[in-house]
Amino acid sequence: MRWSRAFIPTLREDPAEAEAISHRLMVRAGLVRQLAAGIYVYLPMGQRVIDKINRILREEIDAIGGQEMTMPVLHPAEIWQTSGRWHDIKEEMFRLKDRNQRDMCLGMTHEEVIAWLASREIRSYRELPQIWYQIQTKERDEARPRSGVLRTREFWMKDSYTLDVDEAGLGKAYDLHKEAYARIFGRCGLTFYVVESDPGMMGGAGAHEFMAPSPAGEDEIARCPACGYAANIELARSVPAPTPAAAGPREEVATPGVRTIAELAGFLGVEPAQTIKTLLSVAPDGPVLVLVRGDQQLHEKKLARLLKAEVRPAHPDEVRETLGAPVGSVGPMGARVPILADEALRDGVYVAGANREGYHLRGVRPGTDFTVTTFADLHVAQAGEGCPQCGKPIVVERVIEVGNIFKLGTKYSVPLKAVYLDEHGRERPIVMGSYGIGPARIAAAAIEQHHDADGIIWPWAIAPLQVHILPVNVKDAAMLETAEALGRDLQAAGLETLLDDRDERPGVKFKDADLLGLPIRVTVGALLAREGKVEVRTRRERQDIPVPAAAVVERVRELAERLAR
RNA sequence: CGGGGCGUGGCGCAGCCUGGUAGCGCACCUGCCUUGGGCGCAGGGGGUCGCUGGUUCAAAUCCAGUCGCCCCGACCA
Incomplete structure (x- = not known):
């Protein structure tokens, strides 16, 4: 290729809108141009990189028995209504009507289409297992596209789906993908971790994410360098240091003007870890009191998962109405709502709000002085805390999610009637898995991990x-x-x-x-x-x-x- | 959706506060010159200042609205 005849529009200066390194370099090196927020044109050099990555994806997915196909971007509403996601998913789905006023949408993912296909074509256990995949654009009306190509509204995705007769078959298909993914990211020159992840609205039994460490990432993971434990921060467990011992009887103390944990600890001369942080959250079934140790942060995702519902923090007037005290003075004592407490509070003696403006209580023992409805892991894992597996200190890192794998089970096959007859002639739902990789994110992550002050340093396998x-x-x-x-x-x-x-x-x-x-x-x-x-x-x-x-x-x-x- | 910022030749920016009819660097075109880390000199082309409305003798500048883009947060199958 001759540069004089190629279209490689390099830029001397950083574009004003680009912040992330990969974004700046992809624009400056003439790989991409932005058409609108989260919508990009891939120029010849960018296209070559994507092609290289896609070739690796095809090789590795073919190698585990994947069969490539292409599904539509435009979907009829019916299949999404049948799975329930037409209603579950809100503004993130692009919706439109055709000339006959029929509801349509743009595909964000293709579980429904796969289940629809399987429901029509798969009859017998003899036809299973299957691994189907495609490399195609997905459309999601992201709330906030950002960081160049890392989070866009239209993006390429290699998505594969496995169809199996049972959980054991799914487990095998899942492991095949897990291994293939590791080979893919390795070949692309990425440093990456495989972490436990939240299945979220995909539903199902298990999920992992493939995470490429980079400060530009949007996610955080906790991992243990000693034993290899690794999980998305949304579900990472950790063992906080034990609560420092405290003596003294239960007594009410005046704490005028104290609102925050830091102020409370300073005012009384105790460690933040010797206090209880009391938060009122509102779930669909009503308010619940949530307690974490003063040195910890509540992880709302963990709380939502525990309650199996969306939760929101209570407004200050709701707090006063429910507990009879302002936000800074509330505590579990005497509260007449369910109390959920982080596991770190099982033992120890604490300072907590007295539910009386300007007062706190010393010497409070959870479980003794008040009843905890449920103890659960509700805190955000922090660097330096103990690994839940081996106890050694964990580290927390920013990462780019470059791939994910989900055990879906029968979440889509049941409503869409993707069933087969087993060897005894019984009708059973197909057990599904779904597996995604974003080629553009691989490219961006590779740049984030391999560059210097002057530009990109492409890994051999994906260099344009x-x-x-x-x-x-x-x-x-x-x-x-x-x-x-x-x-x-x-x-x-x-x-x-x-x-x-x-x-x-x-x-x-x-x-x-x-x-x-x-x-x-x-x-x-x-x-x-x-x-x-x-x-x-x-x-x-x-x-x-x-x-x-x-x-x-x-x-x-x-x-x-x-x-x- | 909450908070913040920005829209001025292709790119990066100044001008705006204090209204007087647009400027700088780079890029581009022509000529000369130069050739190992974004040369030099001379000449030249290109902008209804995001859009709409208002105030004013006069608006890039003031006011209102609107659209777009970026960042933080929320959200993220």
Whole structure:
């Protein structure tokens, strides 16, 4: 490929709207352009990266028995009404009507279509298992698209679905995907973790996410470097340090003006961990009192999961109405609503609000002084707390979710009547799994993990092209001819090349080469006339190695082998 | 949906507070020059200042509305 005839619109400066590193570099290197919030055009270099990733996806999913198909983006409302998600999902689904006023929507995912297909075509256990997949765009009206290509309203997704006769079959299909995913992300050059995740509205029995660590990520995980425990922060467990012992009888103390845990601890000279944080939450069935230790944060997702319902914090006037005291002075004593307490509060003696404005109680023992309806894990796991498996300190990291796998079970097959006859002639629902990977997120995560101040450093397997040939001065006939000859030779050797034949100053071309980040660069410059040599360097090491022109293919091959690992 | 910010040639920005008819850098075009890290000189093209309405003799500038984009939070199958 010749740069002079290619469309690679690089930018000298960072675009104003781009914040995340991958966003800035993808725009500056001419990979993508934004059409609207969360809607992107993939330019030729960006498309090549996506193609490379998709090729790896196809190879690995095919290898576990996946069969590629293509499903529609436009769906009739019926199948979504049947599964119940037409109503469960709100503004996030793009909805429209056709000319006959029939309800339609744009596909956010394809469980319904798969279940519909299976319901019509699968009859017998003899036809199972199946692994079906597609690589296609998904449409979701995201509340807030952000970080360039990391969270968009239209995005590519490799989504596969498994159909099995029973849970055991699903387990096998699930494990096959888990292994395939690890190979995929490894091949793409990503550092990643496999973490336990919340199945959420996908429903079902189990789920994992594949997470690429990066400060640009939107999710957090807790993991244990010692034993390998890893989970999304939404369900990560942790063992907080024991509550410091406290002596003294139960007594009411005046705490004028104290509103926060920090103020309370400071005022009374106790540790935050020796206090109880009392929060009133409102669930559909009414208010509940939620207690966490003063040094902990309530995780609303955990609370919602426990109550199996959406919850919201109570308004200050609701707090006063329910407990007879303002927010800063409330506590569990005497409360006439269900009390949910974090497990860290099973033991210990605490300071808690007295439900009387300006007063707190010392010497409060949960379970003794008041009745806890349910003890549960309700706190946010924090760095340094104990691993739930081995007790060693956990770490908390920001990550980009690059893939997820769900055990769906029969959540979609039952309503959509995707059933088969087993060997005894009994009708049974198909057991499903669903598995997603976002190719654009892989690309962005790779950039987040592999870049320097000057640009992208592409992992070999997903680089748009492999070798950047850079004649320093194209008006020098010998340089240009040598560069062209090298391009032909390298291509003949099976390598993908970009020849920067533009009549630009060397500095401009060097900067662009660093920005685009092809793994290997061959510079044809003054050394050619002097010694008959050109220079070969890797983008990562940036160390020029003089090589006789005739030995370039050999040298590049060696480097390629090393870079491809 | 709550909070904050920004819309001025292709890109990045100044001008706005204190109204007087638009400027800088880069990019682009022409010529000369230069060629190992975003050269130099000279000349040139390109903008209804997001949109609508209002105030005013006069609006990029003041007022109202509206649209778009970004960031934080909520949300996220």
